[in-house]
Amino acid sequence: LGDSLMQLEPRSPAATSALPSNGSNLTPSDVERCYEIGRVIGDGNFAEVRECRRRHDDQILAVKIVERSKLTGREHMMQNELSLLGSLCHPRVVQLLAHHHTQTHSYLVMELVGGGDLFEAISDRGRFSEAEAGLMVLDVSDALSYIHSKSIVHRDLKPENLLVEKVTAGVCRLKLGDFGLAMVVTEPVFTICGTPTYVAPEILRETGYGVAVDVWALGVILYILLCGFAPFRSRDRDQEELFKLIKQAQLHFPSPFWDSASEGAKGLVRSLLQSDPAARLTAEQTLQHTWVKAMASASKQRAPTGKSQRGVQTSAAESLTDQTAGSKITLRRCGELTARGQEEAKPALLQRQETTWLNHHPNRVFFSNQNTPMRSSHLQALHLQQQQTPSQRLSLSSATQTQQPSSIQRTKSAIHA
Template sequence: MLLLKKQTEDISTIYEIREKLGSGAFSEVVLAQERGSAHLVALKCIPKKVLRGKEALVENEIAVLRRVSHPNIVALEDVHESPSHLYLAMELVTGGELFDRIMERGSYTEKDASHLVGQVLGAVSYLHSLGIVHRDLKPENLLYATPFEDSKIMVSDFGLSKIQAGNMLGTACGTPGYVAPELLEQKPYGKAVDVWALGVISYILLCGYPPFYDESDPELFSQILRASYEFDSPFWDDISESAKDFIRHLLERDPQKRFTCQQALQHLWISGDVALDKDILGSVSEQIQRNFARTHWKRAFNATSFLRHIRKLGQSPDGEETPRQGRCQGQVD
């Protein structure tokens, strides 16, 4: 279905604005109810004045979302434009962020992690089949559809997605800690960067801390470039060999040898019955609290360091030879 921008003088004639849900780099998201119905949406409100120079990013996000229809991907329902704003009416998801939900659980097992990763893999595999690379997969972009225990997980935030017209992309964007080695090296890259990010997420889901981390960003980048990580004792002692094998195939240094989404979906840890049933909630939730409470304030600093690293290679984040302010910086949060 083609979603044309619907013109309006005042968005409040279409939606009743209820409350603010959050804000991003250059937009605010509010809970809105469609007038004349009980239908609720998450309305992304983008002031046109902050769009100057970023129009391509937003047009790209709309172009991506228009093509997407999948049960595990947050849908774009409508697009409105007023003299001052652009409004994206997004499917409302109410279940909260991935880590928050894990912390609230009564129990949590490797099998639960396998089920979560399988859902995200299915969604990303679908995107890849359309030639779309998400480019910013991270736990904060994985949301639960509802607050109920059996809720599905949803992939959100396509602010950095690119439709892969040719075989490779050349714009370095993403969140440090989840970026693939080829991205840091400013090499042409493709769908394999999403698989790497899913490897990082899978690792965290099983132990509660990231595979690559250092207070020093140059050292963090060095770890990623070497694909240098461990399955540390005691945190990995009760995790199956199958889970570790799965992660090794996703955190493969060479993108040519790295699993595709389809290969990952066929791995026994996802498709079989080998993921363990042992409760690992205590250890994982303790590590999540310890390692991710700080990430919100560190993220802006990391974004700056990431761009500095890219510029040391003599290129801007958009793959151009001249160093100038990268347009990805505001998108890393």
């Protein structure tokens, strides 16, 4: 990674005082003198995330340990992420405190957000009250407004990259993390990247895009928070059909899932999921939206009761059930989803994978977990083989699901590596 990846100036004066100043020539023992490395809390293609204790002040942090040999040819991606994170300081953005580099590994020291990620929360709860969802939208739009003011687009906003910070009275707040695909945008971007369920239509149209793609993704997340499934989904788990639906952007609020939702909530979803990015709300407008401010205020003022505004929410210890069309879905604590009844009657739930797709070429090269280029002509066979759900990212590592309409796969990731 060269001299450009020397250690970051620490946020606190003594944060890395135990380490030599020439951060690119450290040894593992140098790092261990400053940090006590603990348990694994997340892993990915290039890195694992562990808890760590900073020895000089006993502060518990997170450290993302990157195996540098796996970044060969992609060193610029880490340089970009470190450069962007080093320039950000906001309460709703995960903070990078320092980074250090040995001959074989890089260590990114970050604040520890101890509540897991939003994907896990959705898997446990199924859906949220409008008050809870409003507070989450407030947090995310606050983070997006901040980075957009710096002309930074995240490009991979999704529940896996939103970390849960548990505060007093059981209220959960969110922090934006994983800036691996983020970039400064000063003119329209044409690179195809993102995660299929959350990708904006202008990315798929290849007409050029900007920071508005993050707001579209926020709209998808809000829709999921309020009803438990994504707004655009292919019943046959077909990627091309999913993309067609996203480009059409015909939004529906099916009964009974949306029967109790307020017009304010539906109106905000419509404003965020506008096909034309120029007609879409900005992050700042979302932050100031009447429904968002009212719901966030209501959520802060009362302790959660486990009940929605107009009905009982499923708790983390209970099963998620859907009685539609005489069928029943049960979400087990082990993370497996079993189903009985009519598959086509049930909405697809979320599925976590480990790969986001990125394409710099007009013939659409997709990257798998094994970092093997996969051309689009082979994708359909892979999708059929893997029984992918619409919200699944392009990946070769998912287990085959032969009798399930959808599945939820958990990983240990609290910080997407």
